[in-house]
Structures are given as structure tokens and as C-alpha cells.
Amino acid sequence: MLQPRLALAALLLAPVTALPVPAAAQTVAKPVKIDKARIDRMLAAMVKDKRAVGVSAMVWQGGRERYFGAAGLADREANRPMTRDTLVQIFSMTKPVTGVALMQLWEQGKFGLDDPVSRYIPEFADARVYAGKDAAGVPLYRPAARPMTIRDLLRHTGGLTYGGDDNPVDALFRTADPLNLDNDLATLTKRIAGLPLAFDPGTQWRYSASVDIQGRLVEIFSGQTLEAYVRQHVFDPLGMKDSGWTQPADRFGRLAIGYEKTKDGALVRLPEERVKANNFAGHRLTMGGAGIVAPIDDYMRFARMLLNHGTLDGARALKPSTVRLMSTDQLDPRITERYWLPNKGAVGFGFDFAVRVSPPKSAEEARGAVGEFFWDGALSTLFWVDPANDLAAVFFVQRFPFDGTLHHDIREAVYGAGYQGPPGD
CATH class of the missing domain: 1.20.58 (Methane Monooxygenase Hydroxylase; Chain G, domain 1)
Structure with a gap:
């Protein structure tokens, strides 16, 4: 079990799961159709199978919300349900936020x-x-x-x-x-x-x-601190009102607790002293690569901005050309040593995003479309942006160690088990 001080490197190094995006995604005549019942069943199964204590998911497609659902508990010991208002530690899903700030x-x-x-x-x-x-x-x-x-x-x-x-x-x-x-x-x-x-x-x-x-x-x-810059130039313009490295102390009751899967299969509560002391009572270290706490609606607003080529509700975070640059594979083919990145499927890497460069090649690989870009977090959170299907998705969970099967299954629930991407992939 993780100690209270946190095996921070272990959390940050946990392999991430997400999907990529090449230079220009294709337009699809018939985008993937969201099946609410199928996603509901998958979320419920994740909790029933004891792979997670609580989960939630949101899908935005074609200019409107197509799905929100939750299953299980944000705090098992308090019997507090997972809701769309629940705050979640997103760990490395902080990285794309920092990347957007730098590219501004x-x-x-x-x-x-x-x-x-x-x-x-x-x-x-x-x-x-x-x-x-x-x-x-x-x-x-x-x-x-x-x-x-x-x-x-x-x-x-x-x-x-x-x-x-x-x-x-x-x-x-x-x-x-x-x-x-x-x-x-x-x-x-x-x-x-x-x-x-x-x-x-x-x-x-x-x-x-x-x-x-x-x-x-x-x-x-x-000339500003990272937190102050992101608040002024990313969070506030995008309406991400409850996101931040620092949270008011009275919001702690909305936090989803992390749970660690032990060798015997039990989900054991992770100590929350570190997150309470750091995120809810002030802190010194504001990491560019981790540390943001956010509700699912806020992070979806960030994903929608990316899906909409850098703009959301009239607020411009980035130019469309900058979003394309960030979401295009930047790895020279000569870079063949890629650590655990190939575990995420047929992906390359842009600027702070993984990018899907070819269709899924097996049933074991997560579903997705060429041109998709994404990243995830150490406690198994995930988001992706799929321009080919005009779709963005956010998946929240607080489970350690990182569990890529959750990502495989939520993608299968969104796309369907046999999805290979749009014609031409």
C-alpha cells in the first residue's frame, strides 16, 4: 500500500492510456453513435467487478452532451456517491493544461x-x-x-x-x-x-x-506563478471554475478518495493526508505535470476547447493551427526507443498528447480513430479528443495501480467492440 508521503514517482510513472491524433482528422459521414445503455452497463460492471470503487464518464459529440453517467462511490467509507460534482485528482492529465499554457x-x-x-x-x-x-x-x-x-x-x-x-x-x-x-x-x-x-x-x-x-x-x-497564469489564461476564460492546484478547504468533502488494488484483490483506501495538506490547505510545489483537482464538467470544457480548435463559448485559448501542431505526431521515425508508449496502441506523440496514427490492430487494443489525441492520469483517469467523430470524452476514476483495462473498456463502451475507425483509417 502507498505510504502517506506518497510514492509520487510511482504514481507519475504509471503507464498512461489514451489515444492519438495525426495532422488532419477525417470527416465521417456517419459518426459513431453513442449508446447510453452500453456505457451505463460498462460503468456498473467496473464497480461490480471490484476494479474501481467509483467511476464517471462524459461524452460530448456534435455540439452537445451525449452522455453523462456515474456508478459506485467517491468515498466508500462515507457512502458518498460518485456524481458530476465530485472533485478528482487528475495527476498527469495536468500535463496538457500546462502544455496549452506554454503554447499560448x-x-x-x-x-x-x-x-x-x-x-x-x-x-x-x-x-x-x-x-x-x-x-x-x-x-x-x-x-x-x-x-x-x-x-x-x-x-x-x-x-x-x-x-x-x-x-x-x-x-x-x-x-x-x-x-x-x-x-x-x-x-x-x-x-x-x-x-x-x-x-x-x-x-x-x-x-x-x-x-x-x-x-x-x-x-x-x-512573470507569474504557473498557478496564477493558468487561472487567468486557461481556467477562467474557459469557465473551469472549480479546477486548480489549490482548492478551498470546504471543498474537500467533494473529493473522490483514491483506492489501491492489493495483491489479494481488495481495494484499500489510500491515505488522503497529502492531498488534504497540499491541495486544500495551500502548497509550495505547483507541478507542471500533476496536481490539478477538477470536476468532470470542468475538464470536459478543456477537452471541448481542443475539439473546437482552440475556442470555447467565444473564448480563444489557442489558434487552430497551434492545436493542430500539438495534436500531430512529432516523433521522428528514427526515435524507435519509446519506453512504454507502445503499450497505448498505435500511437505517436505530439506536444503533451499521445496521437493515434493507425487503426486498432487487435481486440486487445483500445478502440479509437486515427487523428485522436489523449492523455491519462496515474489514478487511471483518461480523456480523449476524436476530431473524426466530432467527439470528446472524459473518464474519471481513482484507482491505483494504473489500470489500462478500464480505458479499454470505456472506449469499447463508447465506440462498440468492433470499431476500427472511420473509412480510410
Whole structure:
């Protein structure tokens, strides 16, 4: 069972499940039809099968809400049901929010995508790369072949890690403890910048703390804290009134509690002291890659903005061309080492989104359409945007370890078991 202080790296490193989006999604004459009863049955089965204590899902399609449903409990011990007002820790679904904030500043000309990170954070200059061990088992390091760029940060190709693997670079990450909740983003960034890289920038894809560095860049370019910038330029304009890294203390009673599946199959309540102290009583660390608490309606507003090419209800968050850029596969075909990304199906990676590049190839792969983009969170939350079907979906649950079967099944409920994507995929 997770300890109260939290195995934060374990939560952040939990493989995510979502679907991708290429450059231009196709228009479908007959979009997928939402079957409310089918989704209801799937949510109920997730709870009945004891894969989750509580779940909820929302689907927006064709300009209106096509589905909302919930099953089970947000707090089993208090017998409090899962509702659309329930607040959920979204963990890595924070990453696309930070990416949108950074790309707003790119649209303003604050930086270039191929600028070296060291131009704005000098501690990243003269980066070293882990080069194995000598005969005595001592780690070797060499200069990086090229500087890490902001584009690398956006697509997880910078050589950074999350500290969760068994190698000298990750061991140094754990010792540096950059994700300590007592750090601010400036301290987090300095600690990471002082570490060797796991590989030369641009040569591999590895999930990492790079979005936390993105968050620090938002602060540098805007002159505001990440939280203040996102509140002013993302949450408030989009009407995401209950979302944030910091929540009023009186909202804690709306929080969905996390549950861990043990080896014997039981779902055991995770300690909530950390989230109560950090998110509901003020905090120091505002991670770019995690930490937002939100209700499902709020996150759907974020997804709808992306589906609508950067605009929602008259508020422009991004230009349509910027959304296309972010939701287009950015990985060079020569980047063949992709960590656990292939576990998410036939996907590439854009800027803070996975992107589906070909149709599902087996019954085991999650359903989806080419051109879809998505991301998920450590407690098994998920959202995706499917331009081909004019559809956005959000799935909320608080279950650890990360369970990709939940994502497979909610997608099957939305699309149908045999869905292969629109003609031409």
C-alpha cells in the first residue's frame, strides 16, 4: 500500500492510456453513435467487478452532451456517491493544461520551439549524458550531442527521466528529490538541471519531469506563478471554475478518495493526508505535470476547447493551427526507443498528447480513430479528443495501480467492440 508521503514517482510513472491524433482528422459521414445503455452497463460492471470503487464518464459529440453517467462511490467509507460534482485528482492529465499554457506564450513570440532550454534556464547548459560504466562499475558521462530544446520538453525527448527506473541516472534523480512537495518550481528545475541526461536529446522518447520544466518556463516567460497564469489564461476564460492546484478547504468533502488494488484483490483506501495538506490547505510545489483537482464538467470544457480548435463559448485559448501542431505526431521515425508508449496502441506523440496514427490492430487494443489525441492520469483517469467523430470524452476514476483495462473498456463502451475507425483509417 502507498505510504502517506506518497510514492509520487510511482504514481507519475504509471503507464498512461489514451489515444492519438495525426495532422488532419477525417470527416465521417456517419459518426459513431453513442449508446447510453452500453456505457451505463460498462460503468456498473467496473464497480461490480471490484476494479474501481467509483467511476464517471462524459461524452460530448456534435455540439452537445451525449452522455453523462456515474456508478459506485467517491468515498466508500462515507457512502458518498460518485456524481458530476465530485472533485478528482487528475495527476498527469495536468500535463496538457500546462502544455496549452506554454503554447499560448509561444503564440505571443516569447520563445521558439527549437530554442535551447539553456537560453532561458542556464543550469541546463553543458549537459552530460550517461554513457555506461567503466570496468570498476563507476558510471561514465559524456557531453550531450546537442542541446535540449523546448520542443524536446514538449514531446518527452529531452533525455530527462522521472526517477522510477533502476539505473544510475534515475538513482541520482531520487537522491536529488526534485518532486519534494516543499520545493517550488524554480528549485525543482535547478535540481533536475544538475543531473545527467539518460540519453542524447532527440534520440529517445521517455516519460519524464519535462512538463514540470515547461511549467517553470511558463513562469519565466509570463512573470507569474504557473498557478496564477493558468487561472487567468486557461481556467477562467474557459469557465473551469472549480479546477486548480489549490482548492478551498470546504471543498474537500467533494473529493473522490483514491483506492489501491492489493495483491489479494481488495481495494484499500489510500491515505488522503497529502492531498488534504497540499491541495486544500495551500502548497509550495505547483507541478507542471500533476496536481490539478477538477470536476468532470470542468475538464470536459478543456477537452471541448481542443475539439473546437482552440475556442470555447467565444473564448480563444489557442489558434487552430497551434492545436493542430500539438495534436500531430512529432516523433521522428528514427526515435524507435519509446519506453512504454507502445503499450497505448498505435500511437505517436505530439506536444503533451499521445496521437493515434493507425487503426486498432487487435481486440486487445483500445478502440479509437486515427487523428485522436489523449492523455491519462496515474489514478487511471483518461480523456480523449476524436476530431473524426466530432467527439470528446472524459473518464474519471481513482484507482491505483494504473489500470489500462478500464480505458479499454470505456472506449469499447463508447465506440462498440468492433470499431476500427472511420473509412480510410
